[in-house]
Amino acid sequence: MADRYPIDGSRDALWMATAVAPAETEALTGALKTDVAIIGGGFTGLNAALHLAERGTSVAVLEAADVGFGASGRSGGQVNLGLNLGPKALIDLYRPGPGERLVEAIVKTPDNVFDLIRRHQLDCDPVQNGWVQGAVTSRQLKTQERLANEYADFGVQFECLDRQGLRDRSGAHGFEGGLFCPTAGSLQPLSYTRELCRAAMKLGARVFTKAKVNNLQKKGPDWHLTTDDGRVTASTVLICTNAYTDDLIDGLKERVVPVRSLLMATEPLSDDLRKTIMPGEVTFVDKRRLILYLRYDRNGRLCVGDHGPMRDNFALSDYQRIKKRVVDVFPALAGVKWEFHWGGRVAMTRSSLPFLQMIQPGLIAGMGYNGRGVGMGSIMGRTLAEFALGKSETMLPFPLTHPKQFPLHQFHRLGVAMGIRWHGLLDWLETRRLVV
Numbered sequence: 001m002a003d004r005y006p007i008d009g010s011r012d013a014l015w016m017a018t019a020v021a022p023a024e025t026e027a028l029t030g031a032l033k034t035d036v037a038i039i040g041g042g043f044t045g046l047n048a049a050l051h052l053a054e055r056g057t058s059v060a061v062l063e064a065a066d067v068g069f070g071a072s073g074r075s076g077g078q079v080n081l082g083l084n085l086g087p088k089a090l091i092d093l094y095r096p097g098p099g100e101r102l103v104e105a106i107v108k109t110p111d112n113v114f115d116l117i118r119r120h121q122l123d124c125d126p127v128q129n130g131w132v133q134g135a136v137t138s139r140q141l142k143t144q145e146r147l148a149n150e151y152a153d154f155g156v157q158f159e160c161l162d163r164q165g166l167r168d169r170s171g172a173h174g175f176e177g178g179l180f181c182p183t184a185g186s187l188q189p190l191s192y193t194r195e196l197c198r199a200a201m202k203l204g205a206r207v208f209t210k211a212k213v214n215n216l217q218k219k220g221p222d223w224h225l226t227t228d229d230g231r232v233t234a235s236t237v238l239i240c241t242n243a244y245t246d247d248l249i250d251g252l253k254e255r256v257v258p259v260r261s262l263l264m265a266t267e268p269l270s271d272d273l274r275k276t277i278m279p280g281e282v283t284f285v286d287k288r289r290l291i292l293y294l295r296y297d298r299n300g301r302l303c304v305g306d307h308g309p310m311r312d313n314f315a316l317s318d319y320q321r322i323k324k325r326v327v328d329v330f331p332a333l334a335g336v337k338w339e340f341h342w343g344g345r346v347a348m349t350r351s352s353l354p355f356l357q358m359i360q361p362g363l364i365a366g367m368g369y370n371g372r373g374v375g376m377g378s379i380m381g382r383t384l385a386e387f388a389l390g391k392s393e394t395m396l397p398f399p400l401t402h403p404k405q406f407p408l409h410q411f412h413r414l415g416v417a418m419g420i421r422w423h424g425l426l427d428w429l430e431t432r433r434l435v436v
């Protein structure tokens with residue numbers, strides 16, 4: 001049997017090999033009192049910590065493993081604009097006031113992330129050269145055109161690409177056309193996470209690693225969090241555990257389904273290849289239901305991601321399908337060496353949208369990015385911080401919601417495996433014009 005590697009291990013994760021060193025975090029022993037306790041040390045939790053520390057609030061982050069252990073240190077690192085629903089659908093869903101606030105935040109997401117990086121001088125290889133989305137059918141092209149028009153009303157100028165335009169922008173084969181978003185980009189996700197941690201600590205935030213919260217109880221006005229070795233008391237607790245949510249809070253885990261995604265990266269590509277494959281270091285995704293996503297790292301390695309198996313481990317043979325897919329799109333990659341392979345969990349929600357949920361007064365969760373967590377997790381972190389500081393719900397970018405649970409969540413692996421097959425079949429039929 002082929003060797004198997006844990007998806008939540010870090011075998012061959014490119015980001016581990018090229019990230020800045022981690023900040024020196026603390027071990028939690030004994031008792032600590034703080035204003036805000038944050039569970040989870042990824043983009044969301046550390047953005048929240050940074051914003052709170054900037055405003056002089058005492059804040060402690062509790063991370064079960066190491067900073068960036070979850071999806072944040074494994075991510076594709078694409079900083080994209082948009083959610084699974086477009087502006088009009090979001091405004092219809094959340095009503096004009098809250099819906100418009102959300103869309104206004106979404107359109108500024110990449111700029112906000114890159115501004116934050118500049119402001120705090122986060123050493124994380126930011127590149128803001130734009131994002132190309134390839135459409136495989138004329139129906140997808142129409143959807144893209146509609147979205148471009150909707151976003152134009154909010155001041156974002158997407159460029160609609162015909163077949164040749166898509167080829168010029170990306171070098172990708174097999175697409176009818178696509179969309180170009182100039183403000184999107186990429187970053188080194190593990191470095192971004194570690195640098196957020198460093199910046200937050202510099203401003204006074206305390207970050208505890210190997211500090212899994214096993215118990216959370218409200219006693220009087222405060223929340224009491226217990227780890228194996230210590231205790232934290234806080235008036236507000238922010239839950240930032242996304243696809244790594246465990247059983248700590250009744251009913252929360254059931255609101256997200258962790259879907260496994262696999263990534264791999266090439267050897268550094270030659271200048272000639274880089275001139276033809278995603279020239280100008282744009283990022284790329286296709287518009288299939290089961291998306292393929294690509295970006296370069298700072299050494300010219302091409303990183304490619306796709307869905308993974310619903311096991312907790314992967315074998316290198318799981319990548320054959322992804323290699324075939326990527327060579328179909330970029331035939332010049334046929335002979336390159338793939339040097340890094342890794343994976344992680346993506347949190348999907350029933351609505352396909354992230355949620356901000358007040359579970360109880362003083363206990364707030366923000367998660368469910370459906371694969372858009374670099375930008376949206378950053379915005380959510382700031383939103384959680386603002387909410388904790390008392391900003392009115394009516395001023396927040398994310399509306400407070402009570403997201404639906406997945407029924408029969410304990411069988412989610414089976415459900416996801418069936419969903420992947422179904423979506424794969426629809427993608428296949430659609431590209432062969434067998435369904436419209």
Ligand SMILES: Cc1cc2nc3c(=O)[nH]c(=O)nc-3n(C[C@H](O)[C@H](O)[C@H](O)COP(=O)(O)OP(=O)(O)OC[C@H]3O[C@@H](n4cnc5c(N)ncnc54)[C@H](O)[C@@H]3O)c2cc1C
Binds near residue numbers: 076344
């Ligand atoms: C392979 C892959 C590729 C992706 N590519 C992209 C991309 O290109 N662009 C994009 O926008 N998004 C992408 N995503 C999604 C994005 O990475 C995530 O949405 C984002 O990282 C979520 O950040 P987070 O801080 O909310 O959660 P995480 O980074 O997952 O952090 C949650 C943390 O909570 C900790 N935790 C859980 N329970 C406890 C507990 N009881 N006590 C203490 N700590 C606890 C975990 O250890 C974990 O570190 C990708 C995800 C994966 C897996």
